[in-house]
Amino acid sequence: MQNSLVFPESGKLRIMVVSDPQDLKYVRPTMCEMLGKAYDDYKPDLVLFNGDNILGNHLLDARFGSRKVAEGKEATFDAMKKALEKILEPVNRRKIPFAMVYGNHDDMNDLTKEEQIEIYRGYEYCMQMNAHDKSVDCDTFVITLSSESGNLLWAVYMLDSAWQDDKGCHTAIKPETVSWFKKTDEDLKAGNGGAPLPAVALMHIPLPAVNSLLTPCDKDDAGAIRCDDGIYKKLNSSIASGVMLEPPSIVETDNGLFDAMKQDTGVKAVVFGHDHSNCFEGNVDGIRILQTGAASFRCYGNINTKGVRIIDLDESGSFTTRFLTYYDIMGNSVLNKIKYFWDADEYAYKKYISLGVAALSAVSFASYKAVKRIIKKHR
Numbered sequence: 428m429q430n431s432l433v434f435p436e437s438g439k440l441r442i443m444v445v446s447d448p449q450d451l452k453y454v455r456p457t458m459c460e461m462l463g464k465a466y467d468d469y470k471p472d473l474v475l476f477n478g479d480n481i482l483g484n485h486l487l488d489a490r491f492g493s494r495k496v497a498e499g500k501e502a503t504f505d506a507m508k509k510a511l512e513k514i515l516e517p518v519n520r521r522k523i524p525f526a527m528v529y530g531n532h533d534d535m536n537d538l539t540k541e542e543q544i545e546i547y548r549g550y551e552y553c554m555q556m557n558a559h560d561k562s563v564d565c566d567t568f569v570i571t572l573s574s575e576s577g578n579l580l581w582a583v584y585m586l587d588s589a590w591q592d593d594k595g596c597h598t599a600i601k602p603e604t605v606s607w608f609k610k611t612d613e614d615l616k617a618g619n620g621g622a623p624l625p626a627v628a629l630m631h632i633p634l635p636a637v638n639s640l641l642t643p644c645d646k647d648d649a650g651a652i653r654c655d656d657g658i659y660k661k662l663n664s665s666i667a668s669g670v671m672l673e674p675p676s677i678v679e680t681d682n683g684l685f686d687a688m689k690q691d692t693g694v695k696a697v698v699f700g701h702d703h704s705n706c707f708e709g710n711v712d713g714i715r716i717l718q719t720g721a722a723s724f725r726c727y728g729n730i731n732t733k734g735v736r737i738i739d740l741d742e743s744g745s746f747t748t749r750f751l752t753y754y755d756i757m758g759n760s761v762l763n764k765i766k767y768f769w770d771a772d773e774y775a776y777k778k779y780i781s782l783g784v785a786a787l788s789a790v791s792f793a794s795y796k797a798v799k800r801i802i803k804k805h806r
């Protein structure tokens with residue numbers, strides 16, 4: 428389907444951002460249940476996958492552990508298709524248009540981004556994404572949102588922020604991506620009578636601008652995190668709010684992208700993923716930064732940052748946003764707590780200890796009963 432949507436009659440359009448749902452072909456069922464319930468209860472008009480859509484470098488691993496059980500391009504394609512089926516089919520089945528950008532994990536395997544994107548495009552409700560412009564990556568493109576009469580109302584920029592070459596994985600906004608953004612912004616402005624078109628931009632890896640939301644602090648302060656420069660920092664509460672549980676892992680360079688966004692464009696918000704345990708928002712130079720926690724149960728994370736982000740766009744050009752955690756979506760019943768404990772990787776250690784203690788108790792109890800029976804027999 429095309430890269431454009433018409434605003435609903437209500438004048439409001441709901442985007443759901445699913446960031447880092449990364450998993451193997453054995454996708455953790457609790458994440459699938461959480462996402463399915465989020466689609467049903469919150470009824471997004473558009474679902475955007477914000478990178479690390481699969482665990483691309485572990486696709487050929489065994490169900491348990493990291494032992495490789497297959498190799499080669501064909502096996503990778505097969506495992507990738509199965510992994511993506513669990514993520515994309517529930518959205519497609521509900522007839523919700525969707526699109527994606529890649530993260531650093533997606534192409535750490537034998538398949539190129541161009542080869543992978545064809546799996547996505549095999550779904551009826553997947554947007555076309557970038558099919559023709561060879562000057563930028565296939566996951567760099569724009570989605571336009573219009574009124575029924577065809578007037579442009581909003582744009583959603585999807586921007587590649589990571590790629591793999593023979594020297595390894597790189598995290599940077601390429602200069603050509605920045606040039607593409609500037610030109611596309613100009614084109615959209617021209618189509619909007621010369622006025623900047625309100626826009627949201629999504630990319631997987633945070634831009635350096637995210638550091639402007641932090642302030643140095645004492646290591647004993649609430650929310651203090653030791654950052655990569657060795658200094659303890661926390662969210663600056665006068666401009667930011669939310670949860671920061673790990674130091675921001677930013678792109679090596681944004682090649683001037685954030686500065687370009689500040690230059691008379693309509694960009695009102697930028698959405699990042701990548702840092703699974705960070706989920707916060709704040710203003711930097713008039714642009715809202717929306718750091719979004721991971722959906723994946725397979726990788727590290729935190730109960731307060733696992734979920735999805737809602738962005739409600741209004742045709743007037745304003746927007747609201749909130750992050751829905753696992754408990755917001757599923758409810759915090761005992762059963763849902765047990766499901767979380769069982770499926771989420773951050774509890775793997777405690778889970779194995781619990782299973783070990785339970786097994787030991789069962790063996791001890793059985794031994795006790797057996798000894799008791801023997802003693803009784805010989806009396």
Ligand SMILES: [Fe+2]
Pocket residue numbers: 447449479530532701702703721
């Ligand atoms: Fe990730």
